[in-house]
Amino acid sequence: MNIGFHISTAGGFKNVIPRAQERQCTTIQVFSRNPRRWEYKELDQKDIETFKKLRAHAHIDPVFIHMPYIVNLGSLSKDLYARSIDSLRVELERSDQLNAQYVIVHAGSSDDTNAGITRMMRGIDQALNAVRNKVVILIENTSGSGREFGFEFAHLGTIVRGCTHRRVGIVLDTAHAFAAGYGLDTRDGINSMVDEIEHVLGMHHVHLIHFNDSKTACGSRSDRHEHVGKGRIGNGMKYMLNHPLLRPKPFIMETPRMNINDDLKNLKTVQRYMKMHKA
């Protein structure tokens, strides 16, 4: 299986691969810049060369870059919308420099869901028109808090199909889907979500699973991640990991972390789920 964590870039990209190896990652996600600010620094050439050199021997593939949280590609504000598209364009370039294959962006928010969805697909097309490389944009499902769209897979299906470019897919975040109302704590709930994705989008468009348990209840529309198997999804995490249509995908945990021990505990849980399946 292809399993990893969101890895900190504190101190530079040179620190990413050692941190990933301590956690036995075979895939990783990083921020390429501060996720809560618009300002950013150019990537340091020496630093990213070290990252790439270390990665070549570490068998970590693919690499996902998560966009800053402040972007909103569904925004009805002209200024925020333009800034968000520009940010996405920059992120596509930075990902290419880092040899990362994917950029992840959350579905946006808007008072008018349909207008937001239309703006998001146009915005993605604009960014992809401007940057002709191989990096693929992945749209992440939301918990549907506030005015967020993308809490139903049909929304994501509309965006993916509506883009003129083919470099677009989705990320399935299990905590977000559960908070949005998908009953992932049971096998039936999991199967019906997978059927729905297959119907409105096609599972081949799912390029990554954010494998997070949820502190909040199903349908709460509140996004709070929990350790694998310790939250309200509980045993559902085990069923999802071993689901024939989910298991072949990369799994990345964005679970709570005080220090590395939290990650190692979650890794152990995942490894236990895999063994139980084999037995």
Ligand SMILES: [Zn+2]
């Ligand atoms: Zn996520």
Ligand SMILES: [Zn+2]
């Ligand atoms: Zn989340």
